Amino acid sequence: MGGSQVNQALVRLYFEVRDGERDPVAAWAKLTGNSQLYHRMRGERRVPLDDATAAELAGAAIVDTAARHGAERVAALATSPLSRLVGDLGGAVLTEHPCAPEQVLGPRFSGPGADDWARQAYVLLWGENNRLVRTADTPWVIAGRYKGQKVVAIGTHPTRLSDETLVVRPGTDGALAMAMGHVLLKEFYLDRTPFAGHAMERTDLPSLVWLRRREGAYVPGGLTGEVCDRLSVYGGQAAEVLLPRFDDGTGVLRRGVPVVSDGGEPVTTVFDLLLAVYGVPRPGLPGVWPGGYEDRAEPYTPGWQEAYTGVAASRAVKTARELGVTAEKTGGRCVIVPGRLETPHADTAYRAMLALLVLTGCGGGWAQAGGAGIPLVPYLCLHACGEDRADLGALSWALAEGLFARRTSRAVLLEAVAGGWPMAPPPRVLALPRPIYPLPPDVDLLIGPDEHCDLTPPDPELLAGAVTRLAGDTTPRRLPEPGARPAFGRMRLMVDHAWMHEYGEALPTYRPPGLGIPIKPTQLVRVR
Numbered sequence: 001m002g003g004s005q006v007n008q009a010l011v012r013l014y015f016e017v018r019d020g021e022r023d024p025v026a027a028w029a030k031l032t033g034n035s036q037l038y039h040r041m042r043g044e045r046r047v048p049l050d051d052a053t054a055a056e057l058a059g060a061a062i063v064d065t066a067a068r069h070g071a072e073r074v075a076a077l078a079t080s081p082l083s084r085l086v087g088d089l090g091g092a093v094l095t096e097h098p099c100a101p102e103q104v105l106g107p108r109f110s111g112p113g114a115d116d117w118a119r120q121a122y123v124l125l126w127g128e129n130n131r132l133v134r135t136a137d138t139p140w141v142i143a144g145r146y147k148g149q150k151v152v153a154i155g156t157h158p159t160r161l162s163d164e165t166l167v168v169r170p171g172t173d174g175a176l177a178m179a180m181g182h183v184l185l186k187e188f189y190l191d192r193t194p195f196a197g198h199a200m201e202r203t204d205l206p207s208l209v210w211l212r213r214r215e216g217a218y219v220p221g222g223l224t225g226e227v228c229d230r231l232s233v234y235g236g237q238a239a240e241v242l243l244p245r246f247d248d249g250t251g252v253l254r255r256g257v258p259v260v261s262d263g264g265e266p267v268t269t270v271f272d273l274l275l276a277v278y279g280v281p282r283p284g285l286p287g288v289w290p291g292g293y294e295d296r297a298e299p300y301t302p303g304w305q306e307a308y309t310g311v312a313a314s315r316a317v318k319t320a321r322e323l324g325v326t327a328e329k330t331g332g333r334c335v336i337v338p339g340r341l342e343t344p345h346a347d348t349a350y351r352a353m354l355a356l357l358v359l360t361g362c363g364g365g366w367a368q369a370g371g372a373g374i375p376l377v378p379y380l381c382l383h384a385c386g387e388d389r390a391d392l393g394a395l396s397w398a399l400a401e402g403l404f405a406r407r408t409s410r411a412v413l414l415e416a417v418a419g420g421w422p423m424a425p426p427p428r429v430l431a432l433p434r435p436i437y438p439l440p441p442d443v444d445l446l447i448g449p450d451e452h453c454d455l456t457p458p459d460p461e462l463l464a465g466a467v468t469r470l471a472g473d474t475t476p477r478r479l480p481e482p483g484a485r486p487a488f489g490r491m492r493l494m495v496d497h498a499w500m501h502e503y504g505e506a507l508p509t510y511r512p513p514g515l516g517i518p519i520k521p522t523q524l525v526r527v528r
Contacts, residue, residue: 004054005456009041011049014057024060025470029068032061032428032444042439043452052466055458058429059466061445062089065428075427081457082431082447085464092427100350101366103495104358111366112335118143120335120365122326124319125153125162126173126353127339150326152319155339166319168309171513173341174349175247175308176316177356178300178510182278183293183320184359189231189271190280194328198361199231204490205271206231208262214399217242217254220273220506223496224262231271234258239266240286243277244397244504246511247299247308252398253277256285270494270507277507293317300510308512320356327360335365345511347522351495355508358491395520397504404502404521412521431457 018027049057062074071090076083078093087093101109117123123144145151145163153162156170168176188195199205206228211218217240236258243253255276259266275282278300281289290298293313298304302313309316327334336357341349357365392412393405404412428444435450446453493508500506503522 003456004049004051004458005046006049006054006057007038007041007454008045008047009038010454011047011057013038024056025064025067028057028060028064032064035444038454039441042446042454046451046456051459051462054455055462055466056470058445058447058455058458058463059470061429062086062091062463062467063470065444066091069428073427074429076431076447077433079433080431080447081433081460082463085460085467086431089467100347100354101368104351104354104492105363105366106489106491109363109366111364111368117335117337117367118147118149120144120333121149121330122323122334123149123151124323124334124336125151125155125159125339126336127155127341150322152322166311166315168311171341171343172305172309174345174352174510175300175305175512176311177349177352178278178508179302179305179313179316180320180323181352181355181359181508182280182300183302183317184324184356185275185278185280187321188324188328188359190275190282194324195359195361196231199271199359202361202363202491203358204492204494205269205274207270207490207494208267209270209273209494210262211239211241211257211259211266211268214242218266219243219399220494220501222501223270223494224267226262228269232258232269232275233260233267233272234282236260237266238285239268241273241276242399243507244399244509245299246397246504246509250398253279253288253299255279255287255289258285273507274493277509323356324360327362332361332363332365334360334362335367337367343513344520345513347520348505348509348511351505352508352510355493358493363491392521396502400502400504403498409521416521 013031014027017031018024021027021030065073066089072092074086074089074091075094076086076091080086083093101111112120150164151162153159153165154168154173154176155165156168158165158167166176189199204223208224208226208228210221210224212221219242237260238256239259240254240256243255245251245253253276257268257272257276259268261267276285276287279290279298288298290301290304292303293301294303295301296303296307302316305311305316306313323334334357336353338350338353340346343349354366357363388408388410390408391405392407392409393400393402396402396404426440426442428442430440430443430446432446432448432450432453435448435452439446439452445455447455447457449456494506496506499521503520505522
């Protein structure tokens with residue numbers, strides 16, 4: 001007997017069926033035809049099982065599920081010891097991180113691996129997890145520096161791994177990213193246009209957005225579904241738009257955008273809206289605009305971010321210019337290595353950081369492997385939020401429609417799960433790294449350390465061998481190779497969904513650190 005533990009009812013039924021079928025995969029298929037027999041007994045006594053049999057049982061479940069329902073119905077949390085195996089088989093690797101990369105780069109993006117860093121020309125180590133002197137990826141950073149690569153670390157503490165360090169105050173990473181975006185838009189899109197071709201072909205910047213009236217001005221509506229033949233419609237009529245501003249309580253930004261008429265309705269491009277959001281002025285447009293890089297009153301200038309982050313405006317400008325020039329000269333060989341940002345609004349900070357890569361043609365430079373289309377585990381969210389009585393509407397922006405007013409996070413998350421988000425389709429085999437409640441009710445095999453799970457995680461090597469043996473000639477579908485170009489169409493700087501508009505986060509923005517809940521409904525939004 002080994003160290004594996006299995007639900008007594010499940011193992012008894014499995015042995016009964018397997019003895020008749022002689023084929024573990026066929027036995028599992030027959031067993032799951034009446035899986036409620038042992039679902040009702042979850043949480044009861046678990047018994048020891050030898051490791052080889054435990055691996056056979058889990059392997060049969062994985063092979064049968066992948067064959068009958070698709071590999072994406074086999075899922076594992078990224079922190080589970082089985083996550084690598086599940087990912088290599090084409091299953092869903094779940095993460096509790098915000099899903100900003102999926103929103104911006106597409107549901108199946110694949111960033112560079114650690115060994116690819118040495119071939120990049122410019123690396124931003126951005127976030128607290130990358131501040132450690134010794135990590136598994138340290139040799140690759142050192143190898144890249146020997147080849148002339150520049151490494152800039154951004155975080156709350158200095159590090160010896162980088163050529164240069166920008167020490168930011170906790171939770172203000174998004175402010176620095178927005179200021180860098182301001183510089184990139186001004187110097188690499190208005191002053192000159194080295195990335196115009198990339199923007200037209202690979203981003204949503206030329207996409208048209210309809211505007212709707214609100215309080216004597218306009219607010220951005222949804223995408224029209226059409227793409228303009230140029231980045232901007234500047235040169236004709238203009239309209240004033242109201243944009244979210246979270247650094248000033250309930251304040252809003254009043255800035256102008258050029259518009260054209262489409263069926264009698266005013267429309268503009270995502271690029272024009274982006275210039276308004278970042279505060280990059282052009283002659284003749286209404287609204288309140290910054291007076292230059294040193295303007296501290298209007299977001300999102302380098303001078304404005306200095307008061308929040310503690311990073312000198314000149315250093316923010318210098319870093320943005322280095323990123324833009326290097327991307328231009330090397331064809332996009334720049335990388336951001338994100339660490340975990342421990343703030344309630346980390347997803348908005350990630351989106352501001354991602355915008356820098358999109359604007360400079362470095363869409364494959366987000367060095368965090370993408371999942372398989374499922375950004376978050378709702379059951380973990382529900383457990384984390386508990387029975388809170390927080391008013392979720394407090395997180396909305398000043399001109400929101402009130403979709404979440406006086407509603408709790410748990411109520412909205414339950415609604416999201418009931419509507420099929422974000423776990424669509426739901427897994428039938430799920431590997432967990434730790435106990436979660438409430439347990440997913442419809443999972444055929446729940447693998448985890450808690451006594452309420454069906455099976456403790458088997459040895460990954462034994463399980464891989466069992467899957468290979470039971471799959472026969474079936475060749476597992478592997479994830480895209482690191483560095484491969486994503487096959488999802490345009491990268492999106494505007495996420496067109498009602499929830500994102502409700503929070504004023506349809507376009508990149510900055511939310512300061514402060515009170516908030518760990519999980520927001522916007523983190524559940526999936527780009528289809």
